[in-house]
Amino acid sequence: MTSKWAYGVVDDILQESLDKLQLKYLDLYLIHTPLSIVNGDYEGPWRRFEEAREKGLVRSIGVSNFTIEDLDKLAKVARVKPAVNQINLHPYNYSSNIKLLEYHRQHGIVTEAYGSLAPITTFPGGPVDAALDKPAQRLRISRAQVIFLWLRAKGIVIVTTSSKKERLEEYIQAGDLPPLTLEEVAAIDVAGADGPPLSLASFGSKEGLCAVMRKPWWRLAMFLFLLGLWLIYRGNISRFMPSLACARK
């Protein structure tokens, strides 16, 4: 049983969660985001987390959406290190998170992944689809289950959700499925590193935008755009568009 603190007095918010859930303690309590840290004060809230753990109100304490820099800052003031970092992780942003995952491994921090079904929910039709379909056909399972096996192969804890009973059952069954082969895991990694397909969703997410900006055609378009601006600035536009040049006089 996990809950998160985002703002307000830690003790009050934690007690509110316990009351709502009608529990005496939580298994895991997380700082929701580094944005919850005001004026760089990692120590203040973390000390309250450590006290809550000492009092037995939470068994483990951790963080969410923390970068390596955030984790380093927290490490300087922490008496109890974070047990978990819950992050947005899926095949399309895996390659940009390798350093963070390595940091977790070195410091004994468990990686929890949310948003892992992004290839199905946010970026359908991308290069990862084919890499998911191969094992899905071999094991006769769904794409979502293949993503869960991919996370499991990397030792990452899955945090997911569904409003549908069938999907929840499918998710639970994933725990009993055989593992993906090393080649299948690698094929998902490679396809994901290629970035998500171009769509409006790509522009709405950091990894989508970064992937678009890595595409050669995007770089060419930006180069031509900047060249156009420069030509206008230098007044050379008159060579190409005399009417505009007249208007400027």
Ligand SMILES: NC(=O)c1ccc[n+]([C@@H]2O[C@H](COP(=O)([O-])OP(=O)(O)OC[C@H]3O[C@@H](n4cnc5c(N)ncnc54)[C@H](OP(=O)(O)O)[C@@H]3O)[C@@H](O)[C@H]2O)c1
């Ligand atoms: N720490 C944080 O900042 C943070 C942020 C976001 C979420 N979370 C946590 O992560 C949990 C998971 O949330 P998420 O949104 O990240 O989940 P996710 O696992 O990426 O996706 C779950 C969503 O996928 C849909 N879905 C599943 N299979 C599908 C299919 N075959 N086709 C179309 N849609 C499909 C489900 O819709 P249906 O309901 O229709 O099945 C559900 O809404 C949340 O409950 C929350 O606890 C944490």
